[in-house]
Amino acid sequence: MAVPSLSKAERAYIQASLQASPPLRADGRSLLDFRTVLLETGVAPLANGSAKLNIGKAPQEGGGGTEVIAATKLEVEDVETGDGVDGGRLVCTVTCSPSAYPHLSTNALDELQYDLTILLHQTLSHPTLHPNNLGILPHKKSWLLSLDLVILADAGNVVDALFMAARAALWDTKVPRTRPLQYQSRKAGDALKNADAMEVEGLPEITSAFDTRDMARAAADFELPDYWDEGEVLEGRDRWPVCVTLNLLPPSHFLDATLLEEASTPIRLLLAYSFPHKSQPNLQAMRFIGSGEVVLTQLKALNADGEKYARSLFDSLETKLRDEDIRRNVKARDKFAVR
Amino acid sequence: MQSNFDRRRINGPEESFPPVYDHEEEAESSWKPGQSRQGRAAGDIRPIFLKAGLISQANGSAYIETEHTKIACAVYGPRQSKTTVYNENGRLNVEVKFAPFSCTRRRAPIRDAEDRSLAVQIQQALLPAVRLELLPKSTIDIFLTVIENDGIEGCIASGSVAASAALADAGIEMLGLVMACSASTVGEEIWLDPTAQEAQNASGSLIVAGMPALGTLTNVWQSGRLAPIRVLQVSSVHATDDRILRAHINHSQGMEACQERFVDIHTIVAQALLDNAHNT
Numbered sequence: 196m197a198v199p200s201l202s203k204a205e206r207a208y209i210q211a212s213l214q215a216s217p218p219l220r221a222d223g224r225s226l227l228d229f230r231t232v233l234l235e236t237g238v239a240p241l242a243n244g245s246a247k248l249n250i251g252k253a254p255q256e257g258g259g260g261t262e263v264i265a266a267t268k269l270e271v272e273d274v275e276t277g278d279g280v281d282g283g284r285l286v287c288t289v290t291c292s293p294s295a296y297p298h299l300s301t302n303a304l305d306e307l308q309y310d311l312t313i314l315l316h317q318t319l320s321h322p323t324l325h326p327n328n329l330g331i332l333p334h335k336k337s338w339l340l341s342l343d344l345v346i347l348a349d350a351g352n353v354v355d356a357l358f359m360a361a362r363a364a365l366w367d368t369k370v371p372r373t374r375p376l377q378y379q380s381r382k383a384g385d386a387l388k389n390a391d392a393m394e395v396e397g398l399p400e401i402t403s404a405f406d407t408r409d410m411a412r413a414a415a416d417f418e419l420p421d422y423w424d425e426g427e428v429l430e431g432r433d434r435w436p437v438c439v440t441l442n443l444l445p446p447s448h449f450l451d452a453t454l455l456e457e458a459s460t461p462i463r464l465l466l467a468y469s470f471p472h473k474s475q476p477n478l479q480a481m482r483f484i485g486s487g488e489v490v491l492t493q494l495k496a497l498n499a500d501g502e503k504y505a506r507s508l509f510d511s512l513e514t515k516l517r518d519e520d521i522r523r524n525v526k527a528r529d530k531f532a533v534r
Numbered sequence: 535m536q537s538n539f540d541r542r543r544i545n546g547p548e549e550s551f552p553p554v555y556d557h558e559e560e561a562e563s564s565w566k567p568g569q570s571r572q573g574r575a576a577g578d579i580r581p582i583f584l585k586a587g588l589i590s591q592a593n594g595s596a597y598i599e600t601e602h603t604k605i606a607c608a609v610y611g612p613r614q615s616k617t618t619v620y621n622e623n624g625r626l627n628v629e630v631k632f633a634p635f636s637c638t639r640r641r642a643p644i645r646d647a648e649d650r651s652l653a654v655q656i657q658q659a660l661l662p663a664v665r666l667e668l669l670p671k672s673t674i675d676i677f678l679t680v681i682e683n684d685g686i687e688g689c690i691a692s693g694s695v696a697a698s699a700a701l702a703d704a705g706i707e708m709l710g711l712v713m714a715c716s717a718s719t720v721g722e723e724i725w726l727d728p729t730a731q732e733a734q735n736a737s738g739s740l741i742v743a744g745m746p747a748l749g750t751l752t753n754v755w756q757s758g759r760l761a762p763i764r765v766l767q768v769s770s771v772h773a774t775d776d777r778i779l780r781a782h783i784n785h786s787q788g789m790e791a792c793q794e795r796f797v798d799i800h801t802i803v804a805q806a807l808l809d810n811a812h813n814t
Binding site: 306309310313317318321323462469475476477478479480481482483484485486487488489490491494495498 | 647650651654658661662666737738744745748749750751752753754755756757758759760761785786789790793
């Protein structure tokens with residue numbers, strides 16, 4: 196989205212070659228080919244779920260490409276006194292590393308960060324995608340799921356990378372299991388009887404007899420049954436959307452643009468599709484970026500195409516995520532069992 | 535809290551809550567899912583009042599009012615760009631500001647991040663229409679002030695209409711007047727021009743902006759769940775399958791409904807501009 200400055204000759208050259216027959220791209224791809232996408236989950240051990248995604252890494256030198264890291268962190272929020280919402284909430288933030296955009300000033304970087312944040316946040320935190328296992332104690336405590344994405348390098352097509360990394364991190368997220376507890380207070384003046392296990396975060400314990408505030412609270416709290424248990428997966432992980440950016444160059448369009456190709460495109464269409472199992476696909480977001488115009492009939496055709504591309508992207512991403520699950524869980528266990 | 539400390543104004547208490555009235559709670563929850571829209575038909579937009587030329591200091595201005603959404607727009611330009619970098623095409627700079635009393639909860643006068651997301655959408659709607667290639671080294675500044683806010687989608691749509699009327703009032707060359715309309719899917723219906731209340735109950739929202747004179751779209755913003763085009767074809771084959779027929783609104787229906795409204799809004803804007811031209 197931060198485009199380099201191009202001369203008119205260069206722009207015309209790129210546009211002419213994309214519109215030629217057969218269409219020519221600088222790296223020899225066809226119009227609908229994606230560059231190699233590398234994905235790894237579980238890269239941040241302190242996070243509840245994480246993923247690192249790279250599009251277009253050069254195979255021999257091992258560098259370059261659009262690189263994004265996504266990580267989710269769960270925090271407990273108080274519904275009554277804090278910002279918590281009954282049922283939990285999801286907040287997305289995108290940070291652009293200055294090393295990825297060395298030519299942008301701080302203000303421009305902030306604005307780019309903000310635009311990407313609002314795009315991801317509006318799409319992913321929409322109530323239709325909300326997972327239902329983010330509550331802890333109804334009306335008292337809930338989880339805040341913070342999804343943070345960092346763009347480490349931008350070689351074009353950063354929005355698709357952000358959505359894929361977000362989906363991978365959310366797929367990888369494990370919500371710790373909680374068990375509700377209730378304290379029984381004997382009478383005013385006695386210290387509260389503490390149940391055996393650990394208390395993660397609770398109401399303050401009353402230890403002083405001089406404390407004359409409300410003593411006979413039917414205090415409700417929760418505990419983690421097993422510290423070493425990672426927890427259950429986030430519900431609805433098949434619903435998280437996948438985004439494709441269609442770069443429109445009439446009469447055709449192309450996918451996965453490099454930086455130069457992005458700068459030569461008059462208008463881009465972002466489509467985020469969600470493919471829940473056993474249900475119809477849904478369009479979760481659509482955005483226009485650029486100074487071109489579109490006719491409604493064209494837009495309908497583009498939507499149909501975008502859905503196909505999103506579907507194939509989704510299927511390959513799903514295959515990879517399942518492979519990653521196997522690599523990290525089943526194979527790791529087998530390796531330890533052998534030792 | 536340092537971020538909220540504003541040295542130029544008298545800061546009130548850090549935390550304050552609006553009062554809650556008993557009878558208001560009943561009025562808010564009177565709509566139940568499954569009911570039809572209250573007060574107007576699903577395809578009706580709110581009546582628009584638009585007047586150009588109210589801000590004499592600006593090169594062009596417009597004021598738009600649709601029931602509870604009131605926006606004033608001023609255009610300054612084309613004027614010289616402050617940057618020393620040579621721009622072959624002019625720059626379009628849109629800034630939106632919410633008046634502190636515009637929303638139910640008071641908004642701080644400091645520049646908020648939410649202002650920028652509205653400004654980006656309005657700029658995207660106007661950018662293809664303004665002939666910036668005729669204005670090198672220039673900037674056109676569009677300042678929108680939201681005086682009363684009844685739904686963000688409504689603000690973006692009305693703001694785009696007001697801004698294009700103001701641009702026309704300023705005499706800036708454009709390919710066509712930009713019109714915008716918002717819609718949301720509630721249950722199985724598409725409601726055009728939703729209020730804040732109606733948008734909250736919706737499963738998906740859509741804002742479409744375009745030029746009716748050329749028949750093109752300049753911006754489409756969609757959020758939430760809408761079914762894609764294929765569902766229409768599927769539902770005609772499995773006519774007996776209730777599950778598929780039910781509850782899948784095609785977003786292209788939404789876009790078509792919005793585009794039909796463009797022509798109506800265009801007549802209002804053209805009339806307002808003609809009246810203003812006659813009077814000056």
